Amino acid sequence: MTSVISISGLVKSFGTARALDGLDLDVAAGEVHGFLGPNGSGKSTTIRVLLGLLRADAGSVRLFDGDPWRDAVGLHRRLAYVPGDVTLWPGMSGGEAIDLLGRLQGGLDPARRAELLERFELDPRKKARTYSKGNRQKVALVAALASDAELFVLDEPTSGLDPLKEAAFQEEVRALRAQGRTVLLSSHILAEAENLCDRVSIIRRGRTVQSGSLTELRHLTRTAMTVETARPVPGLAELPGVHGLRSDAGRMRFDVDTDALDAVVGCLAGAGVRSLTSTPPTLEELFLRHYGDAEAEGAGPAAGAGGVPAPAARS
């Protein structure tokens, strides 16, 4: 499979602050690639380098078959971009901004534009000054999705959308994949990436710490479970992959490694399950567990700190 984006050893500093410190990223044609990391880890900086808005200090960056700094204009004809923080011209209506950005990118499909406006329930006649954050985001999304780009670079595109529009957005991304287009989707929410992405790259402090398919990353994640059973469940605590079991009046709370879920459910089956809730792992927990990350330290004490050593970056 050919690479649409290929970054290795990317370094970018602002003054004395090193925003990117040897970052690697590889996105294959036709895949939806999740680009994950906590706030301030360097996602937007990487994207700006990729768009030729910032110049790399070191490392190699290839976009399609070109250099994004030197061949910016030619490469931009083939991609559509949604910024993380959309700022529009206050006196211009949303419809005008969509048309402007679409035309500058190389033209947009009027039928698609109308369909997307309806889908995202955006009034194109309102002045941008009166739009909420979510509506500004929709303007950029409609302009991007109505274009005929090969690559979609989406920087936290759902951060202002309500759940219904978020679902609409996810369907649009699936449709793009079905058409064979490539999507780079940055996010700090693991669940969003799990829903959409074929592969993900996880970055932290300007470095790639994990890259691969979600199945490959499953061993890194744990599901938090709360179970109420009719009878005690002997041996649960001893099962491999169960961590931090606490029992309280017939109610048990514990964390399970994703690859041990099947064994745990099997073990519970005979005990008369009355209620069961499971919470999917979050990126924050993953960081906390594997990297003892400063950004996540406020989230609480490290649960079950043992186990998996920090894996080496793979790209």
Place this chain on the structure above:
Amino acid sequence: MSGGPSVAGTGTLIRAALRRDRWRLPLWIAGGAALVATQSVSSQALYDSPQDLAAYEASVGSNAASIALAGPPVGLDTVAGAVAFEISSFVILVAALMAMFTTGRHTRGDEEAGRTELLRATRVGRHAPLLAAVAVSALACAAMVPAVAAAGVGTGLPAGGSFLLGASVGAGALVFTGITAVVAQVTASARAVYGMVGGALGIAFVLRAVGDVEGSWVSWTSPIGWAQATHPWSDDRWSPILLCLLVTVGLLAAAGALLDRRDLGSGLLAARPGRASAPPSLASSLGLAVRLHRGALLGWAVALGLLGLVYGGLAGSVETLFADNPEARAFLPDSGSLVDAYLATTLSINALLAGAYAVSAVLRARAEESVGRAEPVLATATSRAAWLAGHGVVALAGASLVLLVAGAAIGAVRAVDTGDGGEFSRLLSASTAYLPAVWVLAGAAVALFGLLPRSASALAWGAVAYVAVVTMFAASLDWPGWVDDASPLAWTPLAPVEEWSAGALAGLTALAGLLLAAGVTGFRRRDLVPG
């Protein structure tokens, strides 16, 4: 808080605003005081004998251009009175701009950026942000009083008049605090606030110019006229200051009442729905630039057109004043060339204003970059050069248009007044001599944008201020030659008095081209810089 819940939190907001403005306000105030000190030193050096002062009084008393720029020709029999005449209008302008930007930034500017919403959700009353903004601006106006007084006394002028001049400057600026507070309630955009208050300031300046040249009541329609009616070091009147204070109180009451009648974030002028799709013209970086600049450009063109009509109309007064003032004949050439000297002065002022427009238009590109609106455009198939060229073309063409509109207006009025249709084309073509100097200012702003984006705004406005000060004061101050030579207007032939000089104009045009090229190259090689 003792003032009731609607002003709760005002004290905290005032401290926060003073902290945000801790560099800006001292610079404005020091700038105003420096103007007075410079003028005082130079006037005392120039008119150190009674003969020199008499000659000055005779010539200025007959010079409509000086009166139109400066103020009422009173108290010219003393050096201190001459200082008040020469500098008061500029110091009042500086202080009024300070009041406008300070009040606007902390009212509509904060509201548009969403900061007011954040604050109002805390224990901050509805009137507190407006009251705090007005208080900070009023403090700055009040600080002008001792600063200007100290500049006068420190350079050896009598204390009473120095203090009165300071009080006049502060009181005049205070009125513009009130005007800005009202306008900030009416329109929802901070840019529009500065545009409308700037327009009001321009109208106030023109009204007092007309009144002062004609010696009529028209000066009393202008807040700048009130501030100058104190006549420091001659009549020493304090009553106009009381008038300024009363009007300010009325304006602030009106602003408070308007604030009660509108929602947070909205103006009194309702936002109309826009177009559902973009017109065909909005399809390129140039189309975008035209769209972004057209409102401001129209405003500048109308304002300079009106100014041109006023300047043209006052040209006739030059001859009248000359005839009324027989002593002036001893010092000045015949009245025909006197009118041309006046017209040359007005054309160079037009060039300064057109240069200011060009700089403001180029800096719009920097504003687009710093708030993040350049990013989505440059992520499309739009090159850096094309994006910058859009703003640059509008700045250059717009500034040229503004300059020629003003020149055409002067020419049209002169053609009607003199009955000689050739005056129109003569003054329009004289105006073209000032185009290259305007382009150099635009080029300097583009170069600064490309090479030093973070300080581009301060440095480019600094360049405009430099050219303005050199143009106004070079003749009266004993500066080394290079200070004058660094201004592009120094190399511009003073048409229609001096001959059109192809060599100098080609040189200035080439310099403008080099600066533009440097700016584009710099921008293509640097990162996008937010904030």
